[in-house]
Amino acid sequence: MVYIMGVALSDAYPAKIALTGIYGIGRTLARRICARLQIHENAPLTSLTPQQTTALTAFLSAPANAPLLPKLPLASPHFRPNFHTNLVAPPTGKATNTNAIKAIPPKSETSLAARAQNEQQSVGLGDRLRNIKVETDLRRAVRENIMHHRLVNTYIGRRHAMGLPVRGQRTNSNAKTARRLNKLERRG
Amino acid sequence: MFQVKIRIGLVAAKLQLLRLYRMHRRSAANALSKATRGFTKREFKTAQRLLASVPSGSKATPSSPSLFSNTSTQKRQDDQMLLHPLYREVADQTSMQVFESELVNEGNIGLALAFPSKTPDPLRIFGIPKSVEKTFDLVTRPFSVVRRPTLSLRQTLENARKSGSDNRIVITGGAGTGKSYLLLQTIIHCVASNWIVLYLPRAIDTVNCTTPYNYEPRTQTFLQPMLSEKLLRQLRDMGHSGLKKLTLTNDFAIDSAPPGAPKKGQRLIELIEYGILEVSMAPFVLEQLLAELASQTQYPFLLAIDDFQALYSQSQYKTPQFEPIESFHLSVPRLLLEYACGSRKIHNGALLSALSMSNTSWLPKTEIYEALNLDLTHGKRPDAWDKRSEAYQHYAAGLKAFRMPERLEIKEAAGILDVMKNDRALLSDPSDQLFLSKYCESNGNPKEFVWRGLMATLDS
Numbered sequence: 001m002v003y004i005m006g007v008a009l010s011d012a013y014p015a016k017i018a019l020t021g022i023y024g025i026g027r028t029l030a031r032r033i034c035a036r037l038q039i040h041e042n043a044p045l046t047s048l049t050p051q052q053t054t055a056l057t058a059f060l061s062a063p064a065n066a067p068l069l070p071k072l073p074l075a076s077p078h079f080r081p082n083f084h085t086n087l088v089a090p091p092t093g094k095a096t097n098t099n100a101i102k103a104i105p106p107k108s109e110t111s112l113a114a115r116a117q118n119e120q121q122s123v124g125l126g127d128r129l130r131n132i133k134v135e136t137d138l139r140r141a142v143r144e145n146i147m148h149h150r151l152v153n154t155y156i157g158r159r160h161a162m163g164l165p166v167r168g169q170r171t172n173s174n175a176k177t178a179r180r181l182n183k184l185e186r187r188g
Numbered sequence: 189m190f191q192v193k194i195r196i197g198l199v200a201a202k203l204q205l206l207r208l209y210r211m212h213r214r215s216a217a218n219a220l221s222k223a224t225r226g227f228t229k230r231e232f233k234t235a236q237r238l239l240a241s242v243p244s245g246s247k248a249t250p251s252s253p254s255l256f257s258n259t260s261t262q263k264r265q266d267d268q269m270l271l272h273p274l275y276r277e278v279a280d281q282t283s284m285q286v287f288e289s290e291l292v293n294e295g296n297i298g299l300a301l302a303f304p305s306k307t308p309d310p311l312r313i314f315g316i317p318k319s320v321e322k323t324f325d326l327v328t329r330p331f332s333v334v335r336r337p338t339l340s341l342r343q344t345l346e347n348a349r350k351s352g353s354d355n356r357i358v359i360t361g362g363a364g365t366g367k368s369y370l371l372l373q374t375i376i377h378c379v380a381s382n383w384i385v386l387y388l389p390r391a392i393d394t395v396n397c398t399t400p401y402n403y404e405p406r407t408q409t410f411l412q413p414m415l416s417e418k419l420l421r422q423l424r425d426m427g428h429s430g431l432k433k434l435t436l437t438n439d440f441a442i443d444s445a446p447p448g449a450p451k452k453g454q455r456l457i458e459l460i461e462y463g464i465l466e467v468s469m470a471p472f473v474l475e476q477l478l479a480e481l482a483s484q485t486q487y488p489f490l491l492a493i494d495d496f497q498a499l500y501s502q503s504q505y506k507t508p509q510f511e512p513i514e515s516f517h518l519s520v521p522r523l524l525l526e527y528a529c530g531s532r533k534i535h536n537g538a539l540l541s542a543l544s545m546s547n548t549s550w551l552p553k554t555e556i557y558e559a560l561n562l563d564l565t566h567g568k569r570p571d572a573w574d575k576r577s578e579a580y581q582h583y584a585a586g587l588k589a590f591r592m593p594e595r596l597e598i599k600e601a602a603g604i605l606d607v608m609k610n611d612r613a614l615l616s617d618p619s620d621q622l623f624l625s626k627y628c629e630s631n632g633n634p635k636e637f638v639w640r641g642l643m644a645t646l647d648s
Contacts, residue, residue, distance in 0.1 A: 035506035042398045042504075069508045074517045075408035077579045082406075 002045050004057050005135055009045055016041035022060070024134035033059065036069070036129055063132050139187070146186055160184055279611045281329045289377050292342070296334050298599030300607045303330045303376060310379050313425045314387040317368045317494050319546045323638065327611045332369050333603040337592055341374055344590065345538055349488060354586065355538040356528055358496055361592030362565030363545035364635025368494055370592065371542045375492050383488045383537065384428050384481055386419065391495040392550055394520045395503035401518065404471075410505065411519045416470035419520070420463045420477070430487040431457045436480060442472055456480060471519040478523065482534040489537035491527055496541035497552040499525055500580050516579060525583040559584035565594070595632025604634075608642060615646055 001008045002018070009018040019030035034041040037055050039048065048056075059066050075081075133141055149157030159166040165178040181187070285291060287301040303311060316324070324330040341359070348355030359367045368389075378385050388394070399415040423431070434456045440449045446466045450459045456477060463473030481489045493499070499521045505513040515521040526532045527539050543552055545566065552562060554570040555577060563569075570576075596604075602623065609618050616622070626641030 035510045036508045040397045077582050
């Protein structure tokens with residue numbers, strides 16, 4: 001059992017399915033979260049490293065505080081890093097020593113932060129995961145929405161208060177679920 | 189309809205067996221019931237073996253635990269029940285020879301040869317494709333038959349190696365024509381001929397998001413450290429003597445590498461051990477190791493890949509922005525693609541790969557389809573409106589197709605039937621009529637002949 005934000009996630013499922021055990025995360029959001037944290041989505045939950053589990057917990061605790069990630073530059077087929085081996089004729093046509101392996105320059109020159117700062121790369125459509133709510137935050141938001149409806153005396157608010165269906169369903173018969181679940185202090 | 193008939197037939201057979209052995213001891217009956225509980229052919233075959241191992245009433249000795257009661261009438265009934273040859277004979281594969289290079293010749297086409305099981309066994313170390321694994325489960329001893337393509341591929345490989353030309357061969361053919369089996373036969377031959385072999389039985393596993401990945405800004409690709417470490421471990425476990433004799437021609441020079449990085453002149457096995465120990469360095473170690481193996485000429489090097497078409501499509505990995513990652517942006521597939529397109533050359537050896545039509549999520553895409561000039565047995569032909577990626581076209585350039593024949597020859601099919609008959613793998617006693625009818629119904633396609641021909645019939 002892996003515990004994330006106090007929720008016990010089953011070991012029997014891959015990460016992209018197990019994460020749906022958290023209130024507020026469905027199948028799509030689980031895949032997006034795995035991609036954002038570079039967790040391979042078909043990973044068995046037991047194979048997650050402690051660092052990955054910590055990263056998951058840290059992200060889900062405060063999604064709005066997570067840093068914006070820049071778009072990663074990806075190598076074309078003709079890209080050659082400084083470290084390469086056994087390339088006979090690189091496409092640029094430069095003559096190289098066939099088996100020469102050069103050291104890769106130190107990390108600081110090609111760091112992500114430096115690249116983002118210098119080139120001001122965009123993040124595409126924006127980080128869709130910044131506005132998500134899970135667990136207690138989401139339950140609180142649902143309760144606040146219902147309370148708002150009640151306070152401004154809308155039809156929806158009155159129906160929640162009476163414990164009746166809200167969305168125009170019949171009440172002559174059925175409506176059992178609404179009678180059980182629709183409350184002002186709804187569980188969520 | 190045919191499948192419904194098979195199921196009804198199996199149910200009837202199961203009921204008949206259970207009825208026949210009602211008198212037996214509870215433990216034996218329970219064992220039999222458990223064995224026949226499922227409807228699959230494999231469990232039915234297990235039941236047959238259980239029955240075959242039961243001594244018949246006439247042969248049971250007083251000391252051995254008898255499954256029959258002591259009354260004479262029941263003994264007579266049981267003797268009659270076990271008279272059918274299916275219940276008396278057990279699987280016997282002692283006459284099958286083990287795969288050896290000398291046995292593979294023109295005169296032995298159709299001869300069934302067992303895969304060798306001496307350590308190190310490449311099939312156990314590298315694994316086998318899923319479709320092959322299912323077929324191995326049918327018999328007690330995994331085998332293959334010598335076919336004409338076995339001889340011609342071997343000849344092609346030898347010619348290419350001797351002439352020193354670019355040898356990047358892709359085995360093509362429709363579904364079930366025996367591409368994976370041919371690749372296995374060639375690998376066994378190469379291992380026996382002291383080649384250094386690296387075999388990826390399921391290249392789909394490099395792109396289906398089952399291993400960890402992390403972005404590396406220096407190479408602008410996503411590294412796959414665990415996958416690289418697994419390949420290094422498999423090479424080490426093969427235990428080729430060349431890994432202990434060949435030495436590095438360059439230092440392993442990566443900035444901020446953990447201490448212990450091997451230097452020029454150290455043995456390749458030390459480089460491998462370093463990569464296994466420092467998993468974060470495994471992708472770079474694998475790249476340098478393959479470069480060293482490809483550039484040396486002392487030992488021929490075979491890079492064998494099954495499910496080759498999976499390398500020419502988008503992977504199931506995603507960027508942090510949830511965009512799909514192309515296969516050439518992952519470290520291991522990119523390395524394999526660079527060997528496939530000739531950017532990295534194998535000076536003494538070959539890259540031998542096989543397409544696979546088993547997994548419909550990973551069928552050959554447009555670029556590989558056109559590069560190998562495939563036909564309709566590999567899926568829909570791409571038209572003028574299909575998008576073509578320049579990157580994959582670059583990686584598919586220069587590949588040579590080795591076409592599998594669509595049909596088994598009669599001798600080859602007969603070899604398969606003989607083995608399955610001796611192994612008691614069939615549900616019935618095979619006759620010439622059964623053989624020819626199933627051969628014709630399957631049009632000689634090996635997979636159809638075995639699975640939907642021989643294994644799916646109740647004719648007797």
